Amino acid sequence: MEDKKLSNPTQFPVPWKQIVFVVGVGCAVMENGMVYGWSAVLPTMQSSNTTQGFTITQEDVSWLASLVPLAAIVGNLSSGPLVEFIGPVRLMLSVLIPSVGFWFLMALSSVKWLLYVGRAGSALCCAIIDTVVQPLTAELSSTRIRGLAGALPEVLASVGLLLIYVMAHTTPPPVATGASIIPLLPVIVLLFFVPEFIELRKRRNVYPVLLTLSFFMLRELGGRSAVFSYSVYIFRDSGVGLDAFTCTVLVGLARLGATCVASLMVDRLGRRPLLLMTALVCGLAQTVGGISLHMEVAGSAWVPTACILVFVASYGLGVGPIPWILSGELLPNPVRSLGISIITLIFNLIVFGVNYVFLNIIAEIGLGLTLAIFGVFNFALAAIGWRWLPESRGVSLQELELAFSSHKRNPKTGEENRNVIGKDSLEVRECVSEKNIGRESLLEEKKAVDELEHLKEDCIEGKECEEYVRTACVCV
Template identity: 25%
Template sequence: MKVFVRADTHVSSIVLDGEPKPKFTISQLITAVAVSFISMVIGYMAAYTSPTQNSLEKEFHVTTNQMSWISSFMPFGALFGALCGGTLIEHLGRKWSILVTNFLFLIAWTVIYCAEDYRYLYAGRIIGGVGVGIASLTLPVYLAETLHPKVRGTLGLVPSAFGNIGILSCFLSGIVYQWRTLALIGGILSTPFLLLIWWIPESPRFLMMRGKEEKSKRSLRWLRGTAFNVDKEHVELQNSLRQPYNQNERMRILFSRNILKLLFIVLGLMFFQQMTGINAVIFYTTKIFRDTGSTWDENICTTIVGLVNFMSTFIAATLIDRWGRKLLLYVSSISMVFALGILGTYFYLKDNKAAIVDLQRCGWVPLSSFILYILGFSLGFGPIPWLMMGEILPGKIRGPAASISAAFAWTCTFTVTKTFLPINEVVGTHYTLWLFAVMMLVALAFIKVFVPETMGQSLDDIERKLAGVKIKPMSSVGNLRPMPSIY
């Protein structure tokens, strides 16, 4: 056994010779899967308006404007959920905040199922959106604080996989069922977490912040497995939280120059994630396929897109801890530039009735472009902004900073979703899609200049790196150095 003393705190840290490094454990997999059921409901709720649009128009005679509100009220509610989510996870805890979102989803689906006119759907989508907003910042923070750095990328994508299962489930169910039955299925999907929550622990970092050191250690031991000694990680967690801050001090830190730089990176990733147009595409997939004029059935095409969306998450999971975050973001941006450019050109030729191309023979182009687009999004800009939000925001202000980031993301989502149909009617679908493609070109420059690589690094390592300290990924001895303040 070797003992090292940190120069800044003179607190001993223990490194056990020959001790196996805690990486993947069944406990961490159970934790990731349990909270991912919430992500599945989010995906299902996001996709709900696509297969239900036709049946809602027939039963409630909803107009285009009313349908755009039904779609966009979910991100509108998510904005408010994100604003209060930071305070919720700091006081109630990460685990129990996730449970609150689950109850909100159950209420939302009940309201929608009992709808007698479109206003019930407005209310249900807002309530569900509040749950989505809280969950969108709670899940990344919880997983960042519970998963080992070596598997945080892979297991951190489990929620994305479940979210895509939710989308696919909604698309598949939409082939057979109409809006009311789809709402019932959504309520059923909201129940598994009510059982699984009793299996998973609270975040060790949150327990330490609350002064519950023994519970924090037990949580770490459960997550890392009984075969591993968690003393070193527990001591490092104590050291990282050694300075308590009151609310005023936390706000001062939050708006300090260095933290604003980190917020800028996260907000930039969130902005470009929504500038891909993904939520507008998911919300209106069936309508877009119908508008292409392709001879291919729009419901079948929508289901294929959902299937590709689901499968691509597993590709991302195998690559994210090998290729890193930045490379996948590059691949994601370039793929979407090509897909959106081709799809925009197809709509341009269709809308202008160009005689030089027989679009009847090109019915495969919209589906192929959609597949490339969804594949590109799911590899990078889908999961990585949320994953990196939990990684690069410092622990002492992670709650309020994540709240700001998630609220900004849902503001962008609401704006894109609400304006997509009206803009389409004014300038045409082709210009709208080309605009998204241009934004992805700008995103490439943003990634190159501002986005750091966080693959394989502990949360404390990332804080030191962003403070300007050069470190070697996951070096047990190298990490034992003074940690300068980045605030």
């Protein structure tokens, strides 16, 4: 009976505290959606009927939109060492609390430089949250819900993006900016109850870091940040008949709906097929929309708008959430915090470059050619994923680490050891996960899995595996 129980760990319900912790951590990413979408208030601030005591120029728009990835570089450089020193949960709390002050500073600023300071501060907090959320989510989640949990932050970022889009369209800029702190307050309270993880070993695995980095780089070079940061300007330039702000809200709704669907599909269809299919659709939508704009076909003004909405929906289904899920799954535990710091650093450098030059590029070569170039990068993302990305659905984090290491031969038999004990590790983790009812049990699970990892490495080296199997049975 005990063996049967071990071989089918999914018969147990997921502990409710685990769900609450995962949702609480994911809700912090609403801050990021609001930070990126805040650029939607800038066209209103540029108009002459606003009450602020300064004027927003086109150059200010470029800088305020680009300041997020630029200021985030500091956060990316510092977040890795800070995670090791104080832990991810304490680090999130330490940036969410001052983030409230930065939003108030932006809302109440009477001089332009205070607006810039608030924008830079919120960008710094946003970058640190980006670095911490996915590794922490992976640590808190059992294997069978890890895909859903990993997609949840992207869903909640879409909620934040949609909220700021709607508020930018319906309320004055100071109100829209100040109201952005409201979703953060319950998250701050909840994070005080999330358990802390600080146990990492010191070694590197470059290949999964480079693979994950390539997805983030190609995604940003594919125009993600430009579409969401400059959506009002894109729709104005495309000549669509609808009001540009209405189209922007449609973008927010399309992304939110798609990410909700993705969170339900990612554990059923898998990460790899969703990423490949949606990257191809994103590239195709951008190419078709770009060609339509460039050729200026009569009566086809609706085509670019439809293509942008298809791009946004496809992005939300796979290209958006899956790289973040992979950052929590593919990066080996010993280098997860450092790896995600490097990835988000380079990612934000590219976002800054794309955001800063975007308006100048479309002024030089036109929006049509710009969209077509973006499409090429999404096709490249699909090609790299097809060639090198393993499927991580239903695979334990420990097995994924081994997937990127070369197979080692057993010195006694001369045969390759191919993750022969991965199933045991998965089952033990699931079984121990059923007892995750609080802070202490979560930390005990982490310690148990780490101890099994040391024994697993000995087994893969060709040593006797009886001790691993005996330890696995004791954990039950």
